[in-house]
Amino acid sequence: MASADLVVAVSPTADGQVVVRKTDPNQTHPFSTTELLDKVNEKHAGRKLTTYDYQAICWKESLRDNTKYAWKHSNGVAHVWSGDAVSYLASLTDEQYDAIRAEYREHLRTQPAKVTSPGRGSRAS
Numbered sequence: 399m400a401s402a403d404l405v406v407a408v409s410p411t412a413d414g415q416v417v418v419r420k421t422d423p424n425q426t427h428p429f430s431t432t433e434l435l436d437k438v439n440e441k442h443a444g445r446k447l448t449t450y451d452y453q454a455i456c457w458k459e460s461l462r463d464n465t466k467y468a469w470k471h472s473n474g475v476a477h478v479w480s481g482d483a484v485s486y487l488a489s490l491t492d493e494q495y496d497a498i499r500a501e502y503r504e505h506l507r508t509q510p511a512k513v514t515s516p517g518r519g520s521r522a523s
Contacts, residue, residue: 427469427478434479434487441484444492451495454502455487 429437431452439446455461462468467483470476 423469423471423478427480429479429481429484431476431479434483437484438487441488442490443488444495447487447495451499452487454498455490455495457502457505458498 431449435447435449435452461483462470462477467480467486468477469480470478
């Protein structure tokens, strides 16, 4: 196992022992972003959620920084997601998503425009 989370618990009957249980993030966070949205949409009672909903909620609630929901290998580029993330995202109402989308849209609108370098999305005259 290359990396693991540390799980700590306190027991009233413990006699000063420390028990370390390593968890494999491949087991606890098995879903790619695509798989996450597929699972959420299977459980969500409202409209079909999109990648824009995903981006908005991740921004609003810093979900990528919460190891309960997301994990990213130090050499990786993408986050992987837990079953807890599926449950949480599926539990939000369409009204909550709509409010978060509106806030995210306003946030993006107030951000300075990104400058693209020559050869990446712009054409030289």
